[in-house]
Amino acid sequence: MSVITLKAxxxxxxxxxxxxxxxxxxxxxxxxxxxxxxxxxxxxxxFALAKAAFARVYGDDEPDYSNAVILERP
Numbered sequence: 687m688s689v690i691t692l693k694a695x696x697x698x699x700x701x702x703x704x705x706x707x708x709x710x711x712x713x714x715x716x717x718x719x720x721x722x723x724x725x726x727x728x729x730x731x732x733f734a735l736a737k738a739a740f741a742r743v744y745g746d747d748e749p750d751y752s753n754a755v756i757l758e759r760p
Contacts, residue, residue, distance in 0.1 A: 692704070693705060
């Protein structure tokens with residue numbers, strides 16, 4: 687069985703595909719719902735994790751490097 691991913695939305699009554707595709711009647715499907723509130727919670731958790739990691743890497747005890755130590759300019 688080949689699997690493809692299509693974008694879709696729910697219009698309040700039914701699921702509507704956002705892309706055209708030829709499907710035979712009774713084609714089996716898997717539906718994954720991406721709830722905006724769940725995405726916001728996940729995004730907040732990842733942001734907090736990244737913020738903590740940056741705080742560890744760029745802490746107050748990290749030395750301040752001058753431009754004199756840069757060997758090659760980006």
